[in-house]
Amino acid sequence: MPEQPKAVALISGGLDSMLAARVVQDQGVHVEGINFYTGFCVEGHTHAIRSKDQQRPKRNNALWVAEQLGMPLHIVDVIEEYKEVLTNPRYGYGANLNPCLDCKVFMVRKAREWIEANGFDFIVTGEVIGQRPKSQTRDKLPVITRDAEVEDLLLRPLSAKLLEPTRPEREGWVDRERLHDLHGRSRKPQFALARSLGIEAWAQPAGGCCFLTDASYSAKLADLWQARGSREYDLDDIMLLKVGRHLRPREHFKLIIAREAGETRFLQGYKRRYPHLRTISHGGPVALIDGTWDEHDLELAARLVARYSSGRNAERVDLELEDTEGNVQSLAVPPMAPENVPDAWYVGGDHGDG
Amino acid sequence: MATDNELDCRHLLCPLPVIRTQAQVARLVAGDELEVVVTDPGALEDIPAWCRVHGHEVIATEPSGDEHRIRIRVGGA
Numbered sequence: 001m002p003e004q005p006k007a008v009a010l011i012s013g014g015l016d017s018m019l020a021a022r023v024v025q026d027q028g029v030h031v032e033g034i035n036f037y038t039g040f041c042v043e044g045h046t047h048a049i050r051s052k053d054q055q056r057p058k059r060n061n062a063l064w065v066a067e068q069l070g071m072p073l074h075i076v077d078v079i080e081e082y083k084e085v086l087t088n089p090r091y092g093y094g095a096n097l098n099p100c101l102d103c104k105v106f107m108v109r110k111a112r113e114w115i116e117a118n119g120f121d122f123i124v125t126g127e128v129i130g131q132r133p134k135s136q137t138r139d140k141l142p143v144i145t146r147d148a149e150v151e152d153l154l155l156r157p158l159s160a161k162l163l164e165p166t167r168p169e170r171e172g173w174v175d176r177e178r179l180h181d182l183h184g185r186s187r188k189p190q191f192a193l194a195r196s197l198g199i200e201a202w203a204q205p206a207g208g209c210c211f212l213t214d215a216s217y218s219a220k221l222a223d224l225w226q227a228r229g230s231r232e233y234d235l236d237d238i239m240l241l242k243v244g245r246h247l248r249p250r251e252h253f254k255l256i257i258a259r260e261a262g263e264t265r266f267l268q269g270y271k272r273r274y275p276h277l278r279t280i281s282h283g284g285p286v287a288l289i290d291g292t293w294d295e296h297d298l299e300l301a302a303r304l305v306a307r308y309s310s311g312r313n314a315e316r317v318d319l320e321l322e323d324t325e326g327n328v329q330s331l332a333v334p335p336m337a338p339e340n341v342p343d344a345w346y347v348g349g350d351h352g353d354g
Numbered sequence: 355m356a357t358d359n360e361l362d363c364r365h366l367l368c369p370l371p372v373i374r375t376q377a378q379v380a381r382l383v384a385g386d387e388l389e390v391v392v393t394d395p396g397a398l399e400d401i402p403a404w405c406r407v408h409g410h411e412v413i414a415t416e417p418s419g420d421e422h423r424i425r426i427r428v429g430g431a
Binding site for chain 2: 073239
């Protein structure tokens with residue numbers, strides 16, 4: 001038996017992984033947290049972009065959990081490796097483009113590599129049998145263990161009493177009797193356990209911790225892949241899907257139109273990667289153009305951007321198109337009337353007013 | 355002995371500034387200092403939080419226009 005067993009806990013920032021880590025900590029195990037950054041994590045950065053969200057707390061919930069539990073947290077960049085998980089999931093997608101089961105296998109495998117490299121003894125996750133329909137059913141948990149090749153070094157303290165004993169239990173590194181038998185979709189047992197441990201506050205991220213579970217975001221990603229004819233992406237692509245209104249008036253191009261000043265500043269950072277339109281005669285947003293277009297398309301794009309400017313009711317709005325080399329072309333167009341913008345042009349059905 | 359190190363995390367959104375800081379600190383030894391330059395205001399919360407859980411010290415945070423400079427002293431943990 002190790003002098004003091006050491007475990008690494010997968011920390012998402014939510015309550016379940018916080019509880020799992022704490023339950024093991026309370027048995028005298030040295031626990032450190034690990035958090036994987038895929039690029040799709042719902043983080044404070046989207047609030048950092050939008051001016052109206054500047055006053056929102058920008059904390060990283062995984063770091064906050066680590067601080068509450070008094071343990072180090074290692075944040076690991078897996079953006080590149082995650083592409084294979086997302087574009088070629090062995091077990092397919094959930095309701096949207098969320099490859100939850102493959103994702104869990106991937107993260108547990110990465111955690112296994114981490115404990116091997118760092119001399120730790122086992123892995124802790126906050127999985128609860130039956131909590132999630134795709135990845136946390138009774139028959140899926142063994143799949144994760146098998147595919148991640150983690151053998152019996154993966155402890156799920158919240159449901160452990162309902163599962164076969166793992167090595168940490170058999171070896172006495174943790175006392176199985178002091179683990180739990182949580183199951184099902186109800187959150188009440190977790191809330192009760194939190195209170196019994198003196199945990200009064202926890203993060204409750206609306207819509208989960210991953211953009212891929214969001215229908216509108218997934219639709220924008222699917223649209224990007226469809227337009228490119230390939231599933232390749234980079235970090236800038238997936239960041240831009242979180243920002244602005246996305247309108248695709250023609251198959252061969254789309255517009256990303258800033259919704260407010262913070263997004264305009266953010267999109268300006270991409271002006272050497274994408275041509276952009278900006279209004280001159282009236283206050284208005286910056287809009288990136290992604291794709292190819294002819295003169296008619298450009299007029300259409302300019303009319304759409306003008307529709308979101310303060311000149312939306314004017315007879316004419318002056319704009320400039322700046323290409324990625326800094327060459328500028330002037331345009332003057334009548335703004336498009338809102339009723340003439342088909343809903344189908346809003347990618348993901350998202351009018352972007354939220 | 356302290357060394358002069360600057361880490362440019364301008365235009366990176368969280369948690370990337372934290373990840374870059376983590377990688378840079380791993381190359382340093384206790385007592386070394388590192389100055390991280392960020393533009394994402396979220397890093398002003400996240401980098402100090404990361405330092406606290408790893409036993410490093412934020413010795414100064416200076417705004418400079420749209421940028422912030424966070425000076426860290428590496429702890430002995």
